[in-house]
Amino acid sequence: DSGVTQTPKHLITATGQRVTLRCSPRSGDLSVYWYQQSLDQGLQFLIQYYNGEERAKGNILERFSAQQFPDLHSELNLSSLELGDSALYFCASSAGFGGQETQYFGPGTRLLVL
Amino acid sequence: DQQVKQNSPSLSVQEGRISILNCDYTNSMFDYFLWYKKYPAEGPTFLISISSIKDKNEDGRFTVFLNKSAKHLSLHIVPSQPGDSAVYFCAASAEGGADGLTFGKGTHLIIQP
Numbered sequence: 411d412s413g414v415t416q417t418p419k420h421l422i423t424a425t426g427q428r429v430t431l432r433c434s435p436r437s438g439d440l441s442v443y444w445y446q447q448s449l450d451q452g453l454q455f456l457i458q459y460y461n462g463e464e465r466a467k468g469n470i471l472e473r474f475s476a477q478q479f480p481d482l483h484s485e486l487n488l489s490s491l492e493l494g495d496s497a498l499y500f501c502a503s504s505a506g507f508g509g510q511e512t513q514y515f516g517p518g519t520r521l522l523v524l
Numbered sequence: 525d526q527q528v529k530q531n532s533p534s535l536s537v538q539e540g541r542i543s544i545l546n547c548d549y550t551n552s553m554f555d556y557f558l559w560y561k562k563y564p565a566e567g568p569t570f571l572i573s574i575s576s577i578k579d580k581n582e583d584g585r586f587t588v589f590l591n592k593s594a595k596h597l598s599l600h601i602v603p604s605q606p607g608d609s610a611v612y613f614c615a616a617s618a619e620g621g622a623d624g625l626t627f628g629k630g631t632h633l634i635i636q637p
Contacts, residue, residue, distance in 0.1 A: 412567065412569065412570075414567070416567075443624055443625075445624070445625075452627055452628070452629045452630070453568075453613065453615075453625075453627040454627075455623060455624030455625060455626070456624075458621075458624055466621065466622045466623065466624060468623060468624050500567050500568070502567075502625075507621060508620065508621055509555060509556055509617045509618055509619050509620050509621035509622075510555070510556040510575060510617070510621075511556075511617075511621060512558065512570055512573055513558075513570070513625060514570055515560070515567035515568045515569070515570075516567050517565075517566055517567045518566075518567050
């Protein structure tokens with residue numbers, strides 16, 4: 411158990427809908443990262459927050475947004491969902507924000523868009 | 525453009541022998557490398573890491589070697605155990621970590637009894 415929790419574990423929704431994925435980092439970690447794992451693209455970095463502020467942005471679509479709250483939990487919002495958004499979404503956390511940080515991953519949320 | 529490549533989609537090794545998983549990278553800005561293990565329906569589990577200032581790091585049965593001039597790293601597992609059967613991902617981060625972790629596509633390690 412990495413100490414990172416994610417809810418829900420599974421999510422099934424329809425195209426055009428909006429969903430929110432939730433992540434709680436390990437105790438003491440200030441950074442939260444979001445990744446998407448799809449069959450053809452592998453694990454792709456989406457976005458990072460550090461202590462409530464956006465720190466780095468990867469291949470995140472404009473339809474997707476995230477935030478980190480004062481209690482350090484984070485939410486990833488996915489809107490106007492398309493079939494291609496079906497994937498595993500992982501949250502990871504680390505203590506700091508520098509490059510040489512070990513990231514610990516949660517169990518993931520499996521999203522299926524029908 | 526794949527910046528981290530794991531060219532072997534799968535690898536089969538006999539129990540008790542050494543497993544060697546390979547990873548190549550192209551981005552010279554990468555300075556921190558990690559290996560993760562992943563079981564189906566679970567998140568990646570951190571195994572071992574290495575900074576670019578080192579060429580070897582060891583933790584129990586796991587050793588990671590880094591050859592910066594060749595932009596190549598490898599993970600050695602010895603002796604291999606049945607519980608090691610999983611998908612192994614190589615990941616890298618650049619100085620400052622601005623792009624998060626860049627992952628390879630993974631190698632499925634199968635330990636044969």
